[in-house]
């Protein structure tokens with residue numbers, strides 16, 4: 001069991017304020033992921049990467065070019081703390097804890113209440129992987145391996161079509177899984193050029 005057992009969750013961040021403290025390369029990666037989830041991103045940091053500057057220039061996020069202050073946490077649903085300074089991480093965490101806001105602390109996970117994961121997307125499936133903070137490089141490797149073995153999206157479309165058919169034909173629940181496996185086996189066999197299996 002991990003030192004601090006985790007409760008995995010998928011968040012809807014669309015339109016919600018997320019504060020990012022720090023604007024270096026690590027913060028930049030988190031910013032990109034937050035924007036993918038359509039969060040409203042506010043960045044507070046004296047210095048920012050070119051990419052974060054450009055996103056601020058385009059109005060995609062808001063960047064305040066200064067050091068963190070306690071009131072920055074107000075209105076945020078989530079805070080990413082990414083300054084590389086343990087002293088700042090401590091202040092961010094304490095402030096967020098008081099206000100019951102989750103903190104993703106990239107530089108000092110002990111001063112955090114959430115951690116990010118490696119993500120494999122096969123719409124509508126999202127596979128999130130974590131080593132509970134123990135081995136991020138291994139988490140990445142596992143993500144790359146899972147990406148290779150997970151079927152592409154056309155398999156998922158096929159499964160959806162099959163499900164509609166089952167519903168229409170009132171196929172009993174108990175036989176649907178074995179039907180799915182059989183259908184996919186048939187597809188795999190058909191796809192292989194003749195003579196090869």
Ligand SMILES: C[C@@]1(CC(=O)O)c2cc3[nH]c(cc4nc(cc5[nH]c(cc(n2)[C@H]1CCC(=O)O)[C@@](C)(CC(=O)O)[C@@H]5CCC(=O)O)C(CC(=O)O)=C4CCC(=O)O)c(CCC(=O)O)c3CC(=O)O
Pocket residue numbers: 029030033104105106107108109114115116117118119129130131132133134135136137138139140143
């Ligand atoms: C706790 C956590 C907090 C958080 O960021 O949420 C955290 C913390 C830290 N990461 C560090 C280092 C590295 N991180 C990566 C990669 C990723 N790190 C990610 C998540 C997490 N990293 C959270 C826990 C994840 C889990 O549970 O496994 C991933 C999964 C997702 C993402 O970044 O969004 C993404 C892979 C994405 C992908 O490609 O799939 C690599 C490898 C590489 O990229 O080449 C290295 C170098 C190798 C190494 O050090 O292991 C350091 C040390 C800094 C130092 O020593 O100076 C700390 C700080 C510390 O642990 O103290």
Ligand SMILES: NC(=O)C1=CN([C@@H]2O[C@H](COP(=O)(O)OP(=O)(O)OC[C@H]3O[C@@H](n4cnc5c(N)ncnc54)[C@H](O)[C@@H]3O)[C@@H](O)[C@H]2O)C=CC1
Pocket residue numbers: 021022023024025026027044045046047048049066067068082083084085088105106107136
């Ligand atoms: N979680 C992860 O995936 C990883 C985490 N890390 C850790 O992440 C940390 C950050 O790394 P980088 O982005 O490379 O750092 P960096 O030094 O490039 O950026 C630091 C940023 O914090 C800002 N900052 C400094 N003091 C501040 C304050 N008081 N208030 C607001 N902003 C402030 C700076 O202006 C700058 O934008 C490091 O501690 C590193 O060890 C490193 C690799 C991966």
